[in-house]
Amino acid sequence: MKYLSLHSMAHFIYTSAQIRAIENKIKAQNPSPSLMQRAGLAAALEFKRIYPAPATLLIFAGPGDNGGDAYEMAYQLQQLSKPGISESATEVSFDSAHASREYEIHIVRDKHQQTLSSDALASLARAQSCAIHWWDVQDQYEPVLERCNAIVDGIFGIGLNRPIQAPWDQVIQQINQNRLQRDIAVIALDIPSGLSADFGTVFKPSALADQSASHTLNTNRTINRAAINDASIKASNTFTFIGDKFGLHTAEGRDYAGQVSVMNLDISAEEFPISNIEHNQVASIQAQLQRRAHASHKGSYGDALIIGGAQGMRGAAFLAGRAALHAGAGKVHLGFVDITSENDVPLDIMHPEIMCRSAEQCQLQNTSVAIGPGLGQSESSKELLLQCLKLTHDLVIDADALNLIAQEPPLQSALAQRNQSPLRGFCNTIITPHPLEAARLLSCTVQEIQADRLKAATELAQKWNLICVLKGSGSLVTDGHTCYVNGSGNPGLASGGTGDVLTGLCVALLAQGLCAFDAARLACYVHGAAADQLVAAGVGPIGLCASELPAAIRQYLNRRVGEFD
Ligand SMILES: NC(=O)C1=CN([C@@H]2O[C@H](COP(=O)(O)OP(=O)(O)OC[C@H]3O[C@@H](n4cnc5c(N)ncnc54)[C@H](O)[C@@H]3O)[C@@H](O)[C@H]2O)[C@@H](O)CC1
Structure with a gap:
């Protein structure tokens, strides 16, 4: 499967600074397809593998490139649903007349908070040309949340640099609560929103520390205690891009990341720096x-x-x-x-x-x-x-x-x-x-x-x-x-x-x-x-x-x- 293959660097783990450096180096070469397109396609292919259609998918897209990955994944999933499309295709021409309904895709975003990069804007445009349902984060999308088969978290990636506030803090608790109640798949793109890629810790706003048993939030969303302390998405799977990240594997990381799949986006091993952090392969x-020899003794x-x-x-x-x-x-x-x-x-x-x-x-x-x-x-x-x-x-x-x-x-x-x-x-x-x-x-x-x-x-x-x-x-x-x-x-x-x-x-x-x-x-x-x-x-x-x-x-x-x- 393209972009998901693991090369000889698979046992290495990287810091977010190292990942950014690789990303910048590759982006300077103006690759086609872009890294974001590759990330979206890799995520779509892996999602399709673990969660075959038909299914209803609710995707949350945030203000940065992680949101761009989410738009691209939605677009690529729609393309992959079309009859006759090869799974190894990297760029698929769009024809809305043939868009299959195999996946019913909904995207929630914050229309007032968009500061998208050119890559993310291009992915958004591609997604907007598809048969996808669009919601603003302030809309009442709960009926979809309650019946969807899977949720994709493209809210924040490695660019998260402070505790998450409204509206996304409430969305995260709502997603976690839903997973707790219905045991559905929650797929985090790159890293669960709220988890630090470098430390495996969760950015905890002090407001969350002493909240009581149940809360009514400003969108009339009731959150129970089991989900309330979570300032990060608790994913069942994390599709992480370019290289593996330390925060997914230590401290609180494993509880939030679930099953981690590394998607190297077809970047060759030579582009990766030497890392001094590795998985403990023995x-x-x-x-x-x-080996015990016959002629051995205590x-x-x-x-x-x-x-x-x-x-x-x-x-x-x-x-x-x-x-x-x-x-x-x-x-x-x-x-x-x-x-x-x-x-x-x-x-x-x-x-x-x-x-x-x-x-x-x-x-x-x-x-x-x-x-x-x-x-x-x-x-x-x-x-x-x-x-x-x-x-x-x-x-x-x-x-x-x-x-x-x-x-x-x-x-x-x-x-x-x-x-x-x-x-x-x-x-x-x-x-x-x-x-x-x-x-x-x-x-x-x-x-x-x-x-x-x-x-x-x-x-x-x-x-x-x-x-x-x-x-x-x-x-x-x-x-x-x-x-x-x-x-x-x-x-x-x-x-x-x-x-x-x-x-x-x-x-x-x-x-x-x-x-x-x-x-x-x-x-x-x-x-x-x-x-x-x-x-x-x-x-x-x-x-x-x-x-x-x-x-x-x-x-x-x-x-x-x-x-x-
Ligand atoms: N650009 C590319 O080519 C690629 C991007 N990738 C994706 O890009 C992500 C990194 O993108 P970004 O640097 O845009 O980072 P994010 O997508 O994590 O978003 C950062 C944005 O959110 C804001 N922000 C940070 N913390 C916030 C908070 N608590 N509340 C509200 N806003 C907050 C920042 O000011 C910034 O505008 C990766 O995690 C990965 O998902 C990967 O797909 C690889 C390829």
């Missing part, structure tokens, strides 16, 4: 996990030690330990804190192969270590963390270990000095903060972290010269230069203990010889994929338990990477 890393797959599990949080260490075991570490040790006598040391009855002892008795050298799950913040935990920072080569730092570092300058110095020991060389260090832990580490608020996740993850990785996994929807894995956005996983992971499992998985992969960046990337991917596998089998997302993940991780790894020669 095929090449999976290949690095050792020593071949490394030792993993997890330190944590203070009183009341012993389970966190067990979860990490089981994850390390199921992810293939040769030997797994748990070092518990708060142990007063030998008899205090807990055992994992279900997994007696895990070796348990007091943390103080554990060997920190020649072992891949994770510290944090259930660690607590006692003096002895602090001392253990200091020892780990000083003595280990492979170290995963999570949970309370991160909170301690945030509070204690001596721990921060020890972290900063990890790569300066000539004996150890460059260390494998991974931190796995969730947004609150990241906020503590950077002395800011969670809102500030979430407002620019890329900046936060990059800053943490650069500050301490390590690999940072910033957890949350669309987890980021970065070394401070290249950032991978993880696409696997689902809201079933939003429960206690899943982070401990991720930590155990990271340390098991380090133990098996992966470098920190590869281990963190593969761990994130496999952790999410295991959860996706469980949800596909009906285990979650509601009630998915962290303790169910290790076995799913084992299954995933054996299916995808661990084949036995």
